[in-house]
Amino acid sequence: MSDSKKPGLRSARWFGASDLRAFGHRSRTLQMGYAYEDFMGKPVVAIINTWSDLQPCHAHFRARAEEIKRGIWQAGGFPVELPALSLSETFVKPTTMLYRNLLALEVEELLRSHPVDGVVLMGGCDKTTPGTLMGAISMDLPAIFMPAGPMLRGNYQGQVLGSGSDVWKYWADKQAGKVTEDEWRSMESGIARSFGTCMTMGTAATMTALVETLGLTLPGASSIPAADSGHARMATACGRRIVEMIAEDLKPSDVLTRASFDNAVVMQMALAGSTNAIIHLVAMAGRAGVDLGLDDFDRFAREVPVLANIRPSGEFLMEDFYYAGGLPALLSELREKLDLSALTVAGTDLGTAIANAKVYNSDIIRPLDSPVSSALGMAVLRGNLAPGGAVIKPAAAEARLLKHTGPALVFRDYNEMSKLIDRDDLDVTPDHVLVLQNAGPVGGPGMPEWGMLPIPRKLLKQGVRDMLRISDGRMSGTSYGACILHVAPESYVGGPLAAVRNGDLISVDVDKRSLVLEVRETEIARRLAEWVPPDRTFERGYNRLYASHIQQADKGCDFDFLAGTARTPEPEIH
Numbered sequence: 001m002s003d004s005k006k007p008g009l010r011s012a013r014w015f016g017a018s019d020l021r022a023f024g025h026r027s028r029t030l031q032m033g034y035a036y037e038d039f040m041g042k043p044v045v046a047i048i049n050t051w052s053d054l055q056p057c058h059a060h061f062r063a064r065a066e067e068i069k070r071g072i073w074q075a076g077g078f079p080v081e082l083p084a085l086s087l088s089e090t091f092v093k094p095t096t097m098l099y100r101n102l103l104a105l106e107v108e109e110l111l112r113s114h115p116v117d118g119v120v121l122m123g124g125c126d127k128t129t130p131g132t133l134m135g136a137i138s139m140d141l142p143a144i145f146m147p148a149g150p151m152l153r154g155n156y157q158g159q160v161l162g163s164g165s166d167v168w169k170y171w172a173d174k175q176a177g178k179v180t181e182d183e184w185r186s187m188e189s190g191i192a193r194s195f196g197t198c199m200t201m202g203t204a205a206t207m208t209a210l211v212e213t214l215g216l217t218l219p220g221a222s223s224i225p226a227a228d229s230g231h232a233r234m235a236t237a238c239g240r241r242i243v244e245m246i247a248e249d250l251k252p253s254d255v256l257t258r259a260s261f262d263n264a265v266v267m268q269m270a271l272a273g274s275t276n277a278i279i280h281l282v283a284m285a286g287r288a289g290v291d292l293g294l295d296d297f298d299r300f301a302r303e304v305p306v307l308a309n310i311r312p313s314g315e316f317l318m319e320d321f322y323y324a325g326g327l328p329a330l331l332s333e334l335r336e337k338l339d340l341s342a343l344t345v346a347g348t349d350l351g352t353a354i355a356n357a358k359v360y361n362s363d364i365i366r367p368l369d370s371p372v373s374s375a376l377g378m379a380v381l382r383g384n385l386a387p388g389g390a391v392i393k394p395a396a397a398e399a400r401l402l403k404h405t406g407p408a409l410v411f412r413d414y415n416e417m418s419k420l421i422d423r424d425d426l427d428v429t430p431d432h433v434l435v436l437q438n439a440g441p442v443g444g445p446g447m448p449e450w451g452m453l454p455i456p457r458k459l460l461k462q463g464v465r466d467m468l469r470i471s472d473g474r475m476s477g478t479s480y481g482a483c484i485l486h487v488a489p490e491s492y493v494g495g496p497l498a499a500v501r502n503g504d505l506i507s508v509d510v511d512k513r514s515l516v517l518e519v520r521e522t523e524i525a526r527r528l529a530e531w532v533p534p535d536r537t538f539e540r541g542y543n544r545l546y547a548s549h550i551q552q553a554d555k556g557c558d559f560d561f562l563a564g565t566a567r568t569p570e571p572e573i574h
Contacts, residue, residue, distance in 0.1 A: 009246075010141070011044040013573055014115035021573060025115065039078040043246040045239070046116040047072075047079055048107055050128045052086035057125035057148055057204065059195035060226055064235045068120050068146065071239020077246070079239065082110050089126045089204075097474065098446030098546060100127040100134075100280075101559050107135025113571060117141065118246040120238050124148025124197045126477075129207040130280035133216065137252045137287040138562070142245040144345045145216045146238045147208035149226035150318035151196030156187045163191055163198040164478020165312040168452065175422070176460040196226025199318040201310040202477035206273035207280060209327050213267040215255045215344035219353040223326030225319050245345060256288040259339035263350065265297055266337045269304035270330060272313035272377035272395040274477025275485055283556030289565040294389040294554055298380035298513065304337055305371035306395050309364050312480040313395040314372050316364050324364035328357035333367055375399065381484060381515040384524065385496050385506065388488030388554045390470075394510055397482035398466040402510040404482075405518070406431040406468060407503050413438045413534055414450050422457040430464045433506045437497055438534055439473030440490025441550045441557050445536060445543060451475035451485040468508060470515075472497055472553070484508065484515060486553040492533045493552075499527040 009016075014025045029039055047068050051061035065081050072079040085103045087096040111119055121132040124147045136143040154161030170187060173179045179187075197204035208222035218238060224231045261281065268277055278297055285292035308330060310316050316324075331338065331354045340351030359365045366372055375395040382389055394402055409432045411417035417436055420426060428434075434453045441447045452475040455464055469483045472490035489495035496517065500506070505518035517524065538544040549559040556563070 009043055010117050011115040015040060042076060042078045043117040043243055044115055045072045045077045045079050045242050045246070046111060046114065046119040047081045048084050048110065048119055048121050048132055049081055050084050050086045050123050050125070050132065052088065054091045055086035055088040055125060056090060056192070056195065057088070057197045058086060058122070061122055061148070064122065064146065064232065067232050067235040068122075068239040071236035072243060074236075075240040075243035077243040080114070080116065082114065084110065084132070087125060087127045087131065094444060095446040095448035096127040097448065097557070100131045101546075101562060102542065103127065103131030104134035104138070105562060107132050108138045111136065111139040111141055112568065118242050119143045120242050121145045122148070124204055124208055126203040126207070126276070129204070129211060130284055133211065134284055134287050134558070137256065137284060140251050140253050140567070142242060142249065142251055143216070144218070144238050144242050144245065145211050146235055147211070147217060147222045148204070149196050149224050149228070149231050150199040150205055151192060152194040152225060152227055153199060153317050153319050154191040154193060156190045160317065161187065161191045162200040162311040162317050162478070164202055164476050165200045165480060166191065168479055172455060172460055172465060175457050194227045198478055200312060200478045201271055201273060201308065201318070203274040203276040204477075205318050206268070206271060206277045206477055209271060210264045210267055210273070210277055210281065212327050213264045213331065214260045215342055215350060216252070217345065219344065219346055220326055220328050223318070223322045225322055241345065244347070248347065250345065250347065252288065255343050255345060256290065257342065258290050260342045261285050261290050261292050262296075262300070263338050263342055265300045266304050266334060267331070268297070269301050269377040270307045270334055271310070272306040272308065272372070272393060275378065275391050275393055276474055276477055278378070278391055279474070279486065279553055279557050282554070283558045286556055286558060286563050287565070294380045294391070297378060301376045301378045304334070304377070305368065306373050306375070306377045307333055307366040307368065307371055309366060309372045312478060313377070313393070320361070320364050324361035325357060325359045328354045329359045330365050332357040333359065333365060336368070379510050379513060381508070381510070381513050383515040384521065385500070385515045385517045386487045387496065388552060390484050390487040390515055392482070392484045392510060396480040401466060401468050401482035403508065404468050405505055405507040406433045408433050408435045408500050408506050410435045410437065410500050410502050414448075417453060421454055424458055426456050426458060428456050428459065430459060430467060432467065434467060434469045435497070435500050435506075436469070436471035436473065437491040437500070439471045440487075440492055441552060442547050443490055443492025443533065443536060444473060445547060447472070447474050447553065447557060449474050449476045451483050452479040452481055453483075470497070470506065488552045488554040490552065492536065494528055494531055496524060496528070498531045498533070499524045501527070
């Protein structure tokens with residue numbers, strides 16, 4: 001771009017004027033030890049850092065922020081680090097999903113209220129990826145995402161462990177009496193061996209892969225293990241590139257199109273990615289003005305097989321995926337399914353970004369004609385139990401449960417479920433359908449990851465490892481099993497799930513995409529008319545704001561006042 005076409009720097013409104021207010025801005029920057037040569041006339045780059053002492057996935061972000069700054073300085077920019085909510089999936093309760101929109105709002109307002117021209121977003125742990133990006137999309141300054149990267153493979157008694165997926169597996173064995181307390185403790189110390197996100201195809205790995213497919217990271221960035229030296233170099237490259245993007249005025253609105261979101265949905269299916277990604281992609285698309293719905297996911301699920309042989313639907317882990325060629329290699333296998341003309345933040349189209357990609361292990365990254373499984377990566381179910389839709393990951397479920405009719409065993413909330421599930425006198429068989437109510441966006445609150453209901457202990461002892469489970473909540477992307485999730489509308493607001501009673505027959509047919517409560521419609525209506533949800537009233541604070549404005553799962557769980565493409569005016573400077 002020639003100098004005559006370069007946009008004026010937004011930060012010049014703060015620093016470039018000859019008035020008293022600009023004097024204050026300049027003098028306070030000098031107060032911090034910077035020289036005029038450091039910031040005057042230079043693009044100011046925000047670094048949104050989601051580091052905290054309780055965010056193990058981002059434990060390396062202090063170092064990475066400095067490496068990003070190095071790239072910004074190299075390219076002639078002025079870096080400023082702005083901390084934001086860390087949203088640790090491990091420690092934040094009741095769920096980070098409750099705060100995703102708060103992070104999005106914080107990022108948007110951090111960028112609006114400060115003298116910045118572009119931004120590097122640092123995230124990776126589940127909700128930090130969509131949260132930071134939703135805010136950046138709404139602000140629409142030049143933005144690039146730096147993914148945290150997956151942690152190293154776990155290790156236990158010579159076995160490779162995958163975070164989340166193997167936790168559920170061995171916990172079931174422990175409950176069945178097959179794992180001792182000493183073995184459990186040994187596993188505890190070996191499953192998470194470095195900083196970085198879960199190294200299975202959980203929500204973190206899924207979302208960063210989808211963001212790279214959308215074109216919002218540097219090519220190959222999402223696959224690099226967090227502890228690999230290449231990750232530090234990628235961080236510095238992000239710093240250099242954002243300065244160029246500011247000069248080019250390359251913004252999220254230039255990158256995010258219908259084609260780029262379709263590409264991301266294709267990738268979601270090839271990965272058998274976390275079902276949580278559906279909610280996040282819908283919300284991000286809404287911020288970008290793209291009408292993306294559940295039917296779009298189901299359409300691509302029928303066309304795109306699972307090619308990434310990664311747990312929980314496959315055998316390997318993200319470190320193996322990286323050595324096999326990483327996301328660029330998987331994208332290259334999907335060429336015929338993708339719109340390769342879609343733009344990326346690298347300044348090239350997607351086709352150019354993957355032009356030299358190669359697969360180095362075809363067992364980990366499969367070709368289209370040799371998929372991991374004939375089962376789908378995802379399916380959308382509808383019926384009188386979920387008129388707004390529900391989702392299931394068939395590739396992670398036992399095949400026998402994909403067409404099933406059984407009696408319901410209903411838990412009114414999580415506390416009731418946890419109180420009863422391991423009782424030896426629980427009236428349950430492997431054919432029962434476990435139903436959890438009041439786990440949705442309002443009822444949870446925050447739609448916690450309670451959807452992978454535990455198998456009753458009495459059945460675990462019999463060798464049962466999967467059952468049909470239905471809820472209006474979510475489940476961890478590292479989980480597996482025949483779990484029907486995101487039932488919309490949720491039970492707390494009077495959705496049909498609230499009408500289910502113990503013993504009601506529920507029929508599921510994934511091939512037909514149906515989820516049916518085998519009860520007369522008049523009886524369902526009568527029950528819903530009598531429905532009284534548990535008390536979830538919040539008298540004040542963020543929880544009250546959340547409950548008043550959250551949308552349902554099929555709409556992406558965005559706040560109604562944040563959804564859409566309307567812009568907030570730039571701040572006045574006085």
